[in-house]
Amino acid sequence: MKRLAALLAALLVAPGALAQDAKKEIEKYQRMINDSSPAELFELEGESLWKKPQGPRNVSLERCDLGMGPGVLKGAYAHLPRYFQDADRVMDLETRLLHCMTTLQGRTREEATKRVFGNEDKPSEMELLSAYIAAQSRGVPMQPGGAHPKEIAAYELGRKLFFYRAGPWDFSCASCHGEQGKRIRMQELPVLSDPASARPVVATWPAYRVSNSQFKTMQWRINDCYRQMRMPEPNFASELTNAVNMFLTTTGKGEPYRGPGTKR
Amino acid sequence: MADPMKIRTTVGAEFTEVRVLMVHPMETGQRKDSSGNLVPIHFIQEMSVKLNGRSVLEGQISQAVSRNPVFSFRLKGAKAGDKLEIAWLDNRGERNRSETAIA
Amino acid sequence: MNPFRRRTLAAIALLLLPLRALAAWNKEAFQAKSAADALKSLGVSAPAESQDILIEAPQIAENGAVVPVEITSNIPGTRSIAVVVEKNPFPLVAKFDFSESAVPFVKVNVKVGESSFVRAIAEAGGKHYTAAREVKVTIGGCGG
Numbered sequence: 333m334k335r336l337a338a339l340l341a342a343l344l345v346a347p348g349a350l351a352q353d354a355k356k357e358i359e360k361y362q363r364m365i366n367d368s369s370p371a372e373l374f375e376l377e378g379e380s381l382w383k384k385p386q387g388p389r390n391v392s393l394e395r396c397d398l399g400m401g402p403g404v405l406k407g408a409y410a411h412l413p414r415y416f417q418d419a420d421r422v423m424d425l426e427t428r429l430l431h432c433m434t435t436l437q438g439r440t441r442e443e444a445t446k447r448v449f450g451n452e453d454k455p456s457e458m459e460l461l462s463a464y465i466a467a468q469s470r471g472v473p474m475q476p477g478g479a480h481p482k483e484i485a486a487y488e489l490g491r492k493l494f495f496y497r498a499g500p501w502d503f504s505c506a507s508c509h510g511e512q513g514k515r516i517r518m519q520e521l522p523v524l525s526d527p528a529s530a531r532p533v534v535a536t537w538p539a540y541r542v543s544n545s546q547f548k549t550m551q552w553r554i555n556d557c558y559r560q561m562r563m564p565e566p567n568f569a570s571e572l573t574n575a576v577n578m579f580l581t582t583t584g585k586g587e588p589y590r591g592p593g594t595k596r
Numbered sequence: 597m598a599d600p601m602k603i604r605t606t607v608g609a610e611f612t613e614v615r616v617l618m619v620h621p622m623e624t625g626q627r628k629d630s631s632g633n634l635v636p637i638h639f640i641q642e643m644s645v646k647l648n649g650r651s652v653l654e655g656q657i658s659q660a661v662s663r664n665p666v667f668s669f670r671l672k673g674a675k676a677g678d679k680l681e682i683a684w685l686d687n688r689g690e691r692n693r694s695e696t697a698i699a
Numbered sequence: 700m701n702p703f704r705r706r707t708l709a710a711i712a713l714l715l716l717p718l719r720a721l722a723a724w725n726k727e728a729f730q731a732k733s734a735a736d737a738l739k740s741l742g743v744s745a746p747a748e749s750q751d752i753l754i755e756a757p758q759i760a761e762n763g764a765v766v767p768v769e770i771t772s773n774i775p776g777t778r779s780i781a782v783v784v785e786k787n788p789f790p791l792v793a794k795f796d797f798s799e800s801a802v803p804f805v806k807v808n809v810k811v812g813e814s815s816f817v818r819a820i821a822e823a824g825g826k827h828y829t830a831a832r833e834v835k836v837t838i839g840g841c842g843g
Contacts, residue, residue: 369666652801660787671802
């Protein structure tokens with residue numbers, strides 16, 4: 333009995349200190365994997381794909397306007413999501429790419445979205461293109477749109493969705509990402525409604541995930557969060573996903589982009 | 597035809613750091629694909645690094661090296677313009693070779 | 700000998716030349732299921748613990764699929780470094796042989812199946828030396 337008490341005492345003594353050490357070691361791990369990452373392979377392949385003629389019109393995406401002019405890639409990712417007049421809606425990178433695939437290349441939405449999330453053997457087009465295009469924003473401060481009424485509306489909708497509890501577990505994004513000091517197993521959960529915590533997150537997606545050897549995009553990340561909350565998976569490039577992305581990116585704005593990232 | 601390797605060299609005062617990223621699934625034979633089938637073992641077994649045609653480093657590799665391996669080495673006496681050649685051979689007999697000039 | 704035949708024979712001769720002088724893969728060592736057996740197959744016995752072998756590796760890896768490990772041997776005359784992950788199903792992960800033109804240094808991403816010691820064995824002057832670092836592996840977050 334005395335031994336048990338002593339053991340319990342030892343376990344309870346410095347959980348805070350242990351947690352801090354663990355956090356430092358995990359940060360070291362994160363630094364090391366970013367240093368030797370296969371992420372650039374996706375950037376290279378994405379570049380080839382960007383330049384590849386496809387679809388009934390047999391043209392490449394090189395004239396796609398990501399918000400800074402046709403074909404202008406430097407800084408484009410850092411300024412998304414934003415309102416696009418020709419589509420009359422707010423679009424994030426993948427939503428805009430889909431728009432270019434259908435309008436420039438003449439592809440159908442069905443064909444272009446047939447396989448938006450890939451696997452370790454074959455990344456999807458969206459994943460490759462996202463890697464390449466995001467890389468062109470390295471060093472540029474994240475500055476999504478925020479002046480146009482539809483951009484403001486998207487932000488407001490995203491914020492509402494962030495706190496909106498639903499599904500069989502009555503979860504919202506805030507259930508995991510709404511309070512400081514929370515974690516799932518060894519993963520610290522960033523408070524995504526707080527700019528200080530959101531900034532490093534927003535600056536490192538899309539990312540290569542070593543746990544499944546796949547390159548993951550924001551549309552995937554949002555989709556998978558909904559899945560993990562046991563809610564129906566949102567439609568690709570939907571108003572909902574763009575609103576959530578707008579809220580997250582705006583909350584993390586100002587941070588110089590340093591992706592594509594490498595994560596666990 | 598195997599995918600090209602990405603080689604990056606940094607010449608320093610004491611040595612030249614060589615970083616090579618290879619494209620290879622490095623399957624252990626233990627993993628199941630999305631259909632539940634075991635993916636057969638498939639990995640780089642041997643690699644070599646040559647400087648100006650002479651072997652400077654050789655590696656024997658197992659399936660426990662991570663997918664899309666990234667290796668870093670340090671070479672002495674290498675200078676800009678020197679020819680660097682990296683080659684690998686996998687357990688299926690497939691080969692790959694990449695050549696670059698030290699930057 | 701007619702020119703065609705000569706060229707064909709020359710071509711065949713070229714194909715038969717050893718295309719590489721790579722160190723032959725030590726099947727026995729790589730298929731050993733214990734670190735002890737792997738070392739035995741490598742011809743290593745009673746390696747001396749050495750502080751001159753530096754292993755840089757994360758103490759906690761968020762995922763065991765990619766664990767970056769950096770090994771430097773400051774032992775003079777180091778000719779090879781072997782990397783062993785003690786608890787892996789096949790502990791020997793890699794072995795690097797260095798010429799005089801290569802620094803006894805290597806950085807490699809390895810798979811660590813479960814929390815384990817990552818061990819480096821350096822060979823210099825016919826003797827073996829070793830050092831190890833513990834790497835704890837976790838499964839991250841939501842498991843996804």
